[in-house]
Amino acid sequence: MAVEGGRMSSHLKYGTVVSLVVVLFAYWYRSPVQDARLDERLDNVLSSLLRAERKADVSGFTRPRVAIGFGGCVDIIVDGVALLNKIGLQPTALPLHHDYIQNAEQLAQSFAYFFPPGAASERFVMNKTLFSELVEASRELPDNRWAIGGNAPVMAGRMAEEGCDVLLGGNFSPDFTDVLSQHITVVGKTVEEPDIHLILEYPVGATWGQYTSRRANRYIVHSDDHNPYLASMEEFESKLQDFKPDLLVVGGLQMMDSFPFQQGEREALLRRLGALLSSAAPETGVHFEMASFVDPDLLADLQELVLPRADSLGMNEQELPNLLSLLRGSAPTVLSDPNPRVATVLDQMRELYRLVNERHLQSGEGRRLTRLHVHTLAFQALAVAHGSRWKNTMSATAKASLTANRHVCGSADIDPDKAKLLMDESFSVSRREGSQRIHLRDERPVSCWDEEDYQICVAPVLVCTDVHQTAGGGDNISAAGLVLQI
Ligand SMILES: *[C@@H]1O[C@H](CO)[C@@H](O)[C@H](O)[C@H]1NC(C)=O
């Protein structure tokens, strides 16, 4: 037995050495070839996406007119873990979801809840003292950055850059208005101090105590008490008729989430918004950009007052199941898979599209949903109704995908060395058994096909590996997709 054992262990050792040699050999011999193949694939996908984006060249025509509400803020962007360390917040043993944050312990629990999966999140901080402490600490961090924030101004910036004339509704400080593009006209009151939002960014693989992030993302906190009131709505409404927009965009409503409104106040605001959307001319498309919502009453109001008045919806992989849970009549989801498969997302999109339009048919009011854009880390997916107002769906999907890399890497030129494809070489169009598989073709990376009364397009994202900023990504991506469709 001893001899046997000895032989076995020497066999084992021998085996280990052999496999180590094989692995090293493979690494040394094969990896450059494999790398070259991957590089070539990336280059091909990139040049094909750029070609697809250019296909819908809209230059030379009159500038599209886009009206965007509401609000905005100044973002302070910091390294999330660095900030928590700076204020001496210890990693908690108890990750926990909170609708809003009242003290440092809840902040630690909430961060620990969203950080490991790398899920985007945004929370209201009820405690002003805590929030001021966070802002002060952020100012003192060496690598902090300031940027214009809020869904509406970010979308406005992107649309202006892409050749639109923009009417932006929000109460801003003069400094804020000064740095906006000349193609953006602001309507709203002037305020002294802009609201500040704190963006806690983190890269993939960041660690905080026992927690490690599985993807790059951001956790946002704010203590905003202007934006929840959609304060510029009145002025915005009065300018809308004359401005005659081709597209009306509403975003930033998550500012209302978990905010301590007086009884009935929020509903009144949303009724007012609903009336504004209803008054939009039939030629004007209406887009609603979803966000992170947890308050079921607010979600119910949105479902009744805002959703039925939009032709187009934009959202990420968290917001899609969140909205769907509401339409199904179940409790809103707060955390979903941050890296969902294409088939899963497409099935959710089909269901959302169907449920929203069933409600539309039943009520006989408002607008039919004709466009649904879902942005995820690995891919972009658009569903657009046949014969609807939205043009260039294939190019718009390509542009959305390219914008994802441009935004996150912080550069208009895409460097293939800072990009990778997360999408597999083929994907199934549904989780239903026997569903069709689509092969991702490097020369035609945007796959489009028809289903029922709509077309679906899916494009892979060249995921940025050198993250500059994730916050505002969804807004840039959604806006970039819309620009080519109006
Ligand atoms: C608010 O935050 C401050 C600073 O972190 C803390 O001292 C205080 O206890 C908090 N207040 C409440 C009500 O939790």
Ligand SMILES: *[C@@H]1O[C@H](CO)[C@@H](O)[C@H](O)[C@H]1NC(C)=O
């Ligand atoms: C996203 O939008 C903001 C605000 O308009 C802008 O500063 C930023 O550069 C945009 N990102 C990209 C990739 O253009």
